[in-house]
Amino acid sequence: MIEIRNVTKTFDDGKNKIIAVDNVSIKIEKGEIYGIIGYSGAGKSTLVRCINLLERPTKGKILFKGKDLTVFSEKNLREKRKKIGMIFQNFNLFNSRNVYHNVAYPLKGSKLSKSEEKKKVRELLQLVGLSDKENSYPSQLSGGQKQRVGIARALANDPEVLLCDEATSALDPKTTTSILKLLKELKEKLGLTIVLITHEMTVIKEICDRVSIMEQGRVIEEGNTIKIFSNPEKEATKGFLETATNSSKIFDVLQLKDNIFNIQKDDVLTKVNYLGDCTKDALISEVSRKFKINASILYGNLEILNQTPVGELIVLFIGETASIQKSIDYFREKGILVEVIEHGRNSSKVYTKCS
């Protein structure tokens, strides 16, 4: 649906040259929700503005349904933009217009008659659940309601793509969830393709099919959300994942001097990541019985991403060194990632080979 091909965007004010987007290529398929995550300044907002050419790429192409938007005339580009809706962090509603006229704004020039326009606006407001707010002004609405108006307005010209620029970043967690739910519904109902920019991993976790992680203008990791969550490769990605879970806290606790878990020198501390099918197998008790060791779960976190469970456990193995090794090998055979963690009390002979 959209292909960002080798796009670079530099800002040059004569003195400083800033490379906001650095040779990024992303392919977004029809009907998927594609997430782009990064810290502020990573270039993700610039990148999403390159898609509808609010920012013109310095280099590279933007293909929308196979056609390169960067070579279009301003007039043709404006027509194409009507097929690419956009919503914003600050909603950007027209304060001088009420809800009805905000939604009707993009319909001007669409050759709809007054009654058709009315019908269309009412439909859109119903779609986002704001039928009763037609005559309210933006200042009378809550953040979540404002974003719903923003969504209705962005959908007025029946776009095929919806760009969301930090659309939930100004909202509280509960409202965020309801807006994300709405986006997911719209995707199903209208067959929308959604590109979503965020700095919150929880947003990605909630609705994205695929995700790119951006850092300093570059995409450093890309893939299926489940894959990224269960097996991140880059440090920055892991950093984001920790914001969505508590696992970093458990490491802090483990580093403490007073050894609250009473870890002995021959015990082996591991981080165990698993996903999908193996969740249902009682593996911990299985190895415990099979290899005569004790396995103590110090911490666990389970996410459901697109109906797939993704789990992370911190497990302390207590027992004979050889048996522990066998248990870990058994886990790995089952397709579970096991990483041995230094706990500062390890005896030297124990495993340093990590997965």
Add this chain to the structure above:
Amino acid sequence: MEEILLKYIPNVLNAKEELIESIHETFIMVSIPGVISLVLGVLLGVFLVVTRKGNILENKIFNNMLEKIINLFRSIPFVILIAAIIPVTRMIAGTAIGTKGALVPLVFGTVPFFARQMESALSEVDKGLIEAAQSMGSSPTDIIFRVYLREGLPGIIRGVTITFVSLIGLSAIAGSVGGGGLGDFAIRYGYQRFQNDITFVTVIILLIFVSVIRGIGDILIKKVTH
């Protein structure tokens, strides 16, 4: 009643007809240049904003030129401006004296001021709204009329109010150099003949003028702000 008036403002009663004529002249000197400046000022204000770097009709050369011209006129004191543009005034109005001759300098004095007021009013329009309009496929003309002039309306009205109030001030200056109006009236009678009651009454009338303009402005702003 008449006794009281006679006691406190005897000179005003003597010059009653001239006072009414002066009010009329001031009204003309404020309304005609006011309306002309409104049109030109909005136009220039819009140009100043949209041709700025990074805006929808970015044009560095045009913007620079406009800036320079506006700054030039803004930096000339009004009394001197009246004298300086006499040839232009003669060309446009046919005369450089009287109320008619005051209209041209008043326009020249007001337009740059009002253009700056417009510029600041339009600059207050959130950049995000322009971006949103662009993302919905709005053309530059659409953005000017449906976003800038509409969303900036409270600021525009505030600018119009301030401009009209300052125009009253300028009309008094224009009056003192031969344009007639309340300023001229107060100078000739109140100042030069030491008829203080005339100065006092003129001040009251001007105060009423200003209050009415302010009042209308405030009502309109309230009406367009949601």
